[in-house]
Amino acid sequence: MVETTVPATDTPAAAVRNPLARLGPFLGLLGVIVVFALLTDTPDQYLSIRNFRIVVAQTVIVALGAIGMTMIMVSGGIDLSVGSVIALTGVVTAIALRDGLDPLLSVLLGVAAGGVVGVVNGLLVTRLKVIPFIATLGTLGMARGVAKWIAGQQTVNVPPTWVNELAVTFPDPEWLIVAPGVWLTAALAVLAALILRFTVFGRRVFAIGSNEAAARACGIPVDRLKIWIYGLAGLLFGLSGVMQMSRLRQGDPTVAIGTELDVIAAVVIGGGSLNGGVGTILGSMIGATIMAVLRNGSQQMGWPNYVQEIIIGAIIVVAVAIDGWRSRRG
Amino acid sequence: MSLLAIEGIRKRFGPTVALDGVSFDLRPGEVHALIGENGAGKSTLMNILAGALRPDEGRMQLDGEPYQPASPLEASRRGVALIHQELSLCPHLTVAENILLGREPSRWGVFRRSEARALAFDVLRSFSHPELKPDRLVGELPLAAQQVVEICRAVASRARIVLMDEPTSSLQRDDVDHLFALIRRLRSEGLGIIYISHFLEEVRAIADRFTVLRDGRSVATGPIESATNEQLVTHMVGRSVDQLFPERRPRPAGEVVLDVVDLVAPPVVRSASFTLRRGEILGIAGLMGSGRTEMARALFGLAPVASGRIRIAASDSLLNATPAARIQQRVGYLSEDRKGEGLALPMSVADNLMLTGFGSCTRRGWLDLAAQRRQARKWIDALGVRTRTPDQPVRTLSGGNQQKVALGRLLHQDADILLLDEPTRGVDIGSKAQIYEIVADAAGRDKAVLLISSYLPELFGLCDQLAVMSRGRLSDSRPIDEWTPEGVLHVAVDAMSA
Numbered sequence: 001m002v003e004t005t006v007p008a009t010d011t012p013a014a015a016v017r018n019p020l021a022r023l024g025p026f027l028g029l030l031g032v033i034v035v036f037a038l039l040t041d042t043p044d045q046y047l048s049i050r051n052f053r054i055v056v057a058q059t060v061i062v063a064l065g066a067i068g069m070t071m072i073m074v075s076g077g078i079d080l081s082v083g084s085v086i087a088l089t090g091v092v093t094a095i096a097l098r099d100g101l102d103p104l105l106s107v108l109l110g111v112a113a114g115g116v117v118g119v120v121n122g123l124l125v126t127r128l129k130v131i132p133f134i135a136t137l138g139t140l141g142m143a144r145g146v147a148k149w150i151a152g153q154q155t156v157n158v159p160p161t162w163v164n165e166l167a168v169t170f171p172d173p174e175w176l177i178v179a180p181g182v183w184l185t186a187a188l189a190v191l192a193a194l195i196l197r198f199t200v201f202g203r204r205v206f207a208i209g210s211n212e213a214a215a216r217a218c219g220i221p222v223d224r225l226k227i228w229i230y231g232l233a234g235l236l237f238g239l240s241g242v243m244q245m246s247r248l249r250q251g252d253p254t255v256a257i258g259t260e261l262d263v264i265a266a267v268v269i270g271g272g273s274l275n276g277g278v279g280t281i282l283g284s285m286i287g288a289t290i291m292a293v294l295r296n297g298s299q300q301m302g303w304p305n306y307v308q309e310i311i312i313g314a315i316i317v318v319a320v321a322i323d324g325w326r327s328r329r330g
Numbered sequence: 331m332s333l334l335a336i337e338g339i340r341k342r343f344g345p346t347v348a349l350d351g352v353s354f355d356l357r358p359g360e361v362h363a364l365i366g367e368n369g370a371g372k373s374t375l376m377n378i379l380a381g382a383l384r385p386d387e388g389r390m391q392l393d394g395e396p397y398q399p400a401s402p403l404e405a406s407r408r409g410v411a412l413i414h415q416e417l418s419l420c421p422h423l424t425v426a427e428n429i430l431l432g433r434e435p436s437r438w439g440v441f442r443r444s445e446a447r448a449l450a451f452d453v454l455r456s457f458s459h460p461e462l463k464p465d466r467l468v469g470e471l472p473l474a475a476q477q478v479v480e481i482c483r484a485v486a487s488r489a490r491i492v493l494m495d496e497p498t499s500s501l502q503r504d505d506v507d508h509l510f511a512l513i514r515r516l517r518s519e520g521l522g523i524i525y526i527s528h529f530l531e532e533v534r535a536i537a538d539r540f541t542v543l544r545d546g547r548s549v550a551t552g553p554i555e556s557a558t559n560e561q562l563v564t565h566m567v568g569r570s571v572d573q574l575f576p577e578r579r580p581r582p583a584g585e586v587v588l589d590v591v592d593l594v595a596p597p598v599v600r601s602a603s604f605t606l607r608r609g610e611i612l613g614i615a616g617l618m619g620s621g622r623t624e625m626a627r628a629l630f631g632l633a634p635v636a637s638g639r640i641r642i643a644a645s646d647s648l649l650n651a652t653p654a655a656r657i658q659q660r661v662g663y664l665s666e667d668r669k670g671e672g673l674a675l676p677m678s679v680a681d682n683l684m685l686t687g688f689g690s691c692t693r694r695g696w697l698d699l700a701a702q703r704r705q706a707r708k709w710i711d712a713l714g715v716r717t718r719t720p721d722q723p724v725r726t727l728s729g730g731n732q733q734k735v736a737l738g739r740l741l742h743q744d745a746d747i748l749l750l751d752e753p754t755r756g757v758d759i760g761s762k763a764q765i766y767e768i769v770a771d772a773a774g775r776d777k778a779v780l781l782i783s784s785y786l787p788e789l790f791g792l793c794d795q796l797a798v799m800s801r802g803r804l805s806d807s808r809p810i811d812e813w814t815p816e817g818v819l820h821v822a823v824d825a826m827s828a
Contacts, residue, residue, distance in 0.1 A: 198440055198441055198443075199436075199439050199440050199441055200434045200436045200439055200440075200441045201439060202441070203423065203427055203434060203441055204434075206420070206422055206423055207420045207423055207427070207431055209422070210420035210421055210422040210423060211418060211419060211420045211421065213418055214418035214419055214420055214431070215420065215431065215432075216402065217380075217382070217402045217412070217414075217418050218402070218406075218431040218432030218433075218483075219401070219402055219403030219406055219407075219432040219433075220431065220432050277420070277421065277422035278422060
């Protein structure tokens, strides 16, 4: 029956307009880079491979979080516990390393801890029927508390292992160009994008965010899928925590406060919607990069921290406003 | 042999009895109309059949086997598909993805796009909707095309019983014809179709047999040719129609309080002129989407006015005033969307009654709660609102009682001009009669009433004057005695004669 003559994808509406819409964040990124290249006195330094490495290494933590957050937000949810989960999983990894566990096992433990918090979020949302904003606000507090508790309210120092090299700015061997963590993030981003786009699971994530009642009425196991979504995202947040620990070379239970907002901002700048049904991994990755470029550029210009904060805040609002304006006109 | 037989179905929600003994049967290759007033229990019954709700009592049989669907999924596996009144599509997914939602073709979890497209195309082929391509995003399609997608979903699921809940409510004439052609095709293929509607003409055009629901009970059933419209209506309301409306007392027409000339409110309202006098009920008929609601919203400042003239109480008024300013000018508006716009559902009956008129129970900005409760109680008694206390959340009231609260707000506000948009939508028959009385009583006390309604008997039973909205143009208003239902419909569907 597949042989039935099917008209080729009708290009007019769907195909032409969408790429243009998707180009938006990309143009934004390009714009930010160009602006800084023009502002700086040393454009060749700013555009150097060295600075590129600095930017991508700084992006990893938010980017990994944004992969998970994109899935959650496309399904119509939100997760505020990201920052706390990063701290908790970093501490878990650090303690495992300190106690002499195998580095790989330690990393997996950290990632798994993130997955556990994610599944808890999913259960709160589906079984207790607490709205995601509140449920994850709760786990934000709980995960942070547990992190401080198991760390004994202090940083956990780790012995030198390869884990500490995961997210370094200048990798060894040099032919890697960027740190293994960056490659891993890119690979996971590609994988997640493929899953969202080409699997039944991915399409159902969109269906839930687009119209949950319809998805339910069509027999989609919405609750089970949500637990999966929060759980998978939790694994990514856990990996993000491992990267955070790797960069600090210690487990710090007070780190990454407010990182969830950076992660949400990355998704939103990348075209994701808080109302669900909309969002792409590529867009979110660009969103994360835009923020890292802004931070890096501001540092290069010697601007104080508060200037970065003001600019990033403004960018978020402008990105969403443009998006809304475009869809109203669209 | 019947395809589906149901017997003695009962369902209650807390204290409210939604279904109180429903029985009927559906044969293969038949369109069976379920007719009844809003609130008669049609939608509850549909949800039970589709597995979204479970009955408290009663038996259902599908092909002679017991049928007790625990979920929509199980219902769909047994071949029962529900097409909702409110479309249940995912706007961000494509046509093909929507049609195959929940049963996507896949291998190793990978969505097989080309196969999905082919399957969808197979189903879509029979519809003459050019914009329906499998790869279009559903959110970009017009409403009628979206409805076709929903129907395709039912067809693609190989349903043997299709439940249609007011499927024409968002369709234009041409699309209704398409839909009917499709229904006939499904019927000829041996499917059983349960068709819910309260438009009798529509039911006559498409159904083979009917069952009337009233107050949660099935009260009559039979071949559609065997019953006249009058008989059907009598079954639906449980008494003859003329008893429903308060006796009309001839009132001397008072002074003009609202004078609207050439009102234009894009994109829908193209031209509306009328005058409204004290003691008068002016009915506005018209199809859904003709611009009736938009006109009322524009008058009340909820939508922008482009041009025209509005005179309130003999003085020129701003074209674009805020709702607050209109309330000051003693205009009151009852929204057709009670849940979305009319009431603050979680708030108490008393708060909802006072929302536009807290002034009567405040001193220097502080609420006098005792006074508020006292005044609320006065309205609750006067309007016959069934609530235990004034503090009860409006959400917990039945539709009819909610509507009485919404109307009570306009009365408490002491509006002189009442803009009522579908005041009896989704209201049980008993409350309907009470609402008619409240409206007639208001007119008797020299209020001016603009009554928008889709229900012609209501307009003919209540109004002094009537005008018809058609594609954004309002006809001249004429005394009700000069109109016939046929005449109203004629103007409503034919823009030229307006």
